[in-house]
Amino acid sequence: MTDPTPFPDAAELPDEEPDPSEIDPFEEDPAEYEDINEFAKAEWSESKTARQRVKDVVVRATSPLSAAEVAELADVSEPTARSELNELAEEGTVLAESTDNGRTYQRDPDWYRIRRIRELAGKSQSALETTLQRLEREIETYREKYGENTPEELILSDGSLTDDTWEDISHWRTAVVDREYIRTALQYAKLQRSEEILFDDESDKDKELTST
Template sequence: MTDEPEPRGESGGPDEYPTGDEVPDDALSPEDITLFDTDTNEVDDVNDFATAEWTESTTADERVRIVVKRTVSPTPVREIAETAAVSETKARNTLKSLVEEGVARVEQTDSGAAYQRDPDRYLIEQIHALSLTEGLVDRIQAAKAEVAEYREQYDTESPEELLVSDRSLTDEELTDVSHWRTTVRDLEYLRAAYRIRQAKENTASSETRTRGSDSSHASAQ
């Protein structure tokens, strides 16, 4: 054994511990413990840094488009401009262009024009994106099976019929109704996505056959 102190372990504990004279006589209470202080200036700095990075990596038009595509209710130009880190004038001009493009929808309110994403355009884009995903048929089958289970469990064709029936529903059953409705909606979206995929495949096959026929006809001449 040596008189050299043992190295500090991986736990990162202190090299020296308080002596008996340094330990307080009375036990600490929760009131004696000071929690970590939050430096609000540091939080502001982080937010400013994130905004600066966003503005450097995107254009003003791109930021307004991103913000409005996430806006689900009529929102004043001022709020959209603030979120997108652009001037109100720039936001207003870009929003007008997005309305013409069909991406945004405008509504006149007492305080002026308010904008939100166009729900029809957004739904079409979501269904199109869904048509490109893997396992689409499996998801359709799973949703169909879940709907069938609800129908068998409650002996009715739809969640709406269950709600208007004379049956008193528990909280758990009301939760089932909510999930049932969501599954029915998802199934409609999945089927729409599948029809889009089928249409694309049929169109591609038709174009391939047409090109093949034209090539054969040209070779025969």
Template sequence: MTEDERWNDINDHVTEEWKAETTPFERIYEVLEQTHDGQSAGKIAERALVSEPTARRHLKALVTTGFAATVQDGRTTLYRRDGDRVLQTRIRELRNQATRDEILDGIRRMKTEIREYEDEYDALSPEELARQLPTDAGKEWEDVTAWKTTRQNLAVAQAALAYDEASKQLTA
């Protein structure tokens, strides 16, 4: 057995195991959770190992319940995970996993990290830095990505802190 054949066997085995251990709805949901850009029901069906009518039925339910969003691309409906729900989930998870003091410490660290990027590159944002970079800049492109991620994480941490404060005010 060649190396490629062995890997195909492993992939086939994992695929069959996933199919046996999950329902079509669960597979559609998992695929959707990994879909940042819109994909057609046919593409999602293919990835989730279900028929297209099955995918459409489950995707419609996920849109109705707010777990998915749609966008039209000509005559094709594209499905993706709902960004607001993803954000709410991240905020809730952070509130459950970290104390107020830990969130505040994280906010301070992220603000310091952002100031360091601003000072190092003399830029106000990762987008500004990206406009200045040549395509072959290695470390700098990695820093653009890291800076964007830090900025996103900071926004989530600040939202979690604000949500926590609002919750306390409502129950006081």
């Protein structure tokens, strides 16, 4: 029987044990930086391409940014940032808008919503339905606990809100959004199956016509 253990045998081991001091997990040397934030930025710049850094910056931004602002945050030149941003805009992952102060860029929320729905629709129907049931129970638990139908109604209620209540509101809102994603993914998967059946039927009809 073959030994399933994934470890090397004695013949495969080195003659000497490795020296941990010689193992460097970073591309950059932390000792060269007085500020840990500077080190983190240098390591990020070293480990990712300019395109990846530009995309990281723009998709995490909470408001539109100019190419100059993205360039500074992504540690790239402004022409590089502008070129990468325009390519991302053509792909549809970034929205570009011309304003009085120049062209600005921000993530396209619809692109990310659609991607998440497609990813969820790729999961099994039973898994999605199980998750949906769990979310429904979680939402109902919050409704019963606070006597309100939505987290927004709870926020507008006259009662004082503790830190624990705000945490529940955050989880409640997340559950509501996740539930809508699951529902949409189930409908999307259903539409895919319907179209597959429709196109298969049309293909069969075409084959019958060409064979006669």
